[in-house]
Amino acid sequence: MQEPTSLRFLGAAQTVTGSTFLIQGHAGRVLIDCGMYQGSRELRRRNWATFPVAGHDIDAVVLSHAHLDHCGWLPRLVRRGFNGPVHCSPWTAKVAAIVLRDAAHLQEEEAEYAALRGYSKRRPPLPLFDTTDAERAISLFRELDHGALKQIAPRLSVRLHRAGHILGSSTVEAQAAGRTVVFSGDLGRDSHPLLNPPDPLPEADVVVVESTYGDQVHGPRRADDIAEPIRSALAGELHLVPGKEESKRLNQPHRPSIIATTSSPGSNQRRRLRRPATSYTASWKPPTPCPTASTPSLAGAPSFLSTPSAF
Numbered sequence: 001m002q003e004p005t006s007l008r009f010l011g012a013a014q015t016v017t018g019s020t021f022l023i024q025g026h027a028g029r030v031l032i033d034c035g036m037y038q039g040s041r042e043l044r045r046r047n048w049a050t051f052p053v054a055g056h057d058i059d060a061v062v063l064s065h066a067h068l069d070h071c072g073w074l075p076r077l078v079r080r081g082f083n084g085p086v087h088c089s090p091w092t093a094k095v096a097a098i099v100l101r102d103a104a105h106l107q108e109e110e111a112e113y114a115a116l117r118g119y120s121k122r123r124p125p126l127p128l129f130d131t132t133d134a135e136r137a138i139s140l141f142r143e144l145d146h147g148a149l150k151q152i153a154p155r156l157s158v159r160l161h162r163a164g165h166i167l168g169s170s171t172v173e174a175q176a177a178g179r180t181v182v183f184s185g186d187l188g189r190d191s192h193p194l195l196n197p198p199d200p201l202p203e204a205d206v207v208v209v210e211s212t213y214g215d216q217v218h219g220p221r222r223a224d225d226i227a228e229p230i231r232s233a234l235a236g237e238l239h240l241v242p243g244k245e246e247s248k249r250l251n252q253p254h255r256p257s258i259i260a261t262t263s264s265p266g267s268n269q270r271r272r273l274r275r276p277a278t279s280y281t282a283s284w285k286p287p288t289p290c291p292t293a294s295t296p297s298l299a300g301a302p303s304f305l306s307t308p309s310a311f
């Protein structure tokens with residue numbers, strides 16, 4: 001008898017990170033997103049939990065977008081034997097590569113720091129994944145254009161639709177065993193100065209919707225909202241803040257730490273780099289300052305920021 005096809009929620013249930021959905025049955029075995037848990041220690045601990053499916057038993061992964069809570073567990077899945085294709089939009093492939101390399105570097109740095117300070121229960125402290133895992137995951141990316149239908153498992157096809165959330169973000173339409181399931185992914189606003197609005201949702205039997213801001217009404221994004229952060233970033237602005245508590249904990253003389261303004265594209269999170277600022281300032285090359293203008297200007301921005309029709 002054929003195994004019925006089912007949908008299983010492996011993350012982002014009763015919390016907003018770790019988005020991972022498993023479609024399995026005679027249609028195939030496919031993950032939609034493979035996200036990392038972020039936030040509290042208890043949530044981050046879930047990244048180390050056993051996964052209910054062996055990596056080599058998964059036919060393919062589809063990524064909705066490049067935020068860590070949707071793609072950040074992929075290198076760990078690779079470490080656990082996954083070697084299949086990872087389908088995503090061309091821009092998601094580009095951005096996710098940056099995000100995963102950065103995440104691997106941070107994991108390695110965190111393990112190194114834990115070993116130095118002896119606060120980890122693991123002996124020796126280990127990264128969740130390392131740069132080798134991240135590079136192997138990135139090598140599995142297969143670009144899929146928005147609107148194109150592609151068969152990725154014996155009886156399972158997917159089509160990506162624009163989600164308007166970040167560069168390359170997608171809503172995933174999965175056609176499996178005669179049914180259509182739509183995963184909204186994170187959805188953007190109808191009006192954005194850089195991104196195309198989300199495509200209308202396709203007809204579906206089941207819709208899985210991200211609902212983090214489901215109880216709020218967001219107004220349109222204006223160019224002014226994003227021009228200033230881009231200008232200051234291009235001008236090489238770093239935020240230097242006192243790291244007194246950290247200095248006390250490390251029993252070191254106080255030195256400022258660098259605060260990186262984002263941990264992943266689109267994120268508001270700030271993170272403190274754990275090394276003294278001097279080790280970073282040595283390699284920091286401020287780019288040519290962007291002229292400050294009274295009206296919003298993206299002059300000097302990377303070219304993809306001025307070509308919204310590309311995504």
Ligand SMILES: [Zn+2]
Pocket residue numbers: 065067165186266
């Ligand atoms: Zn997102």
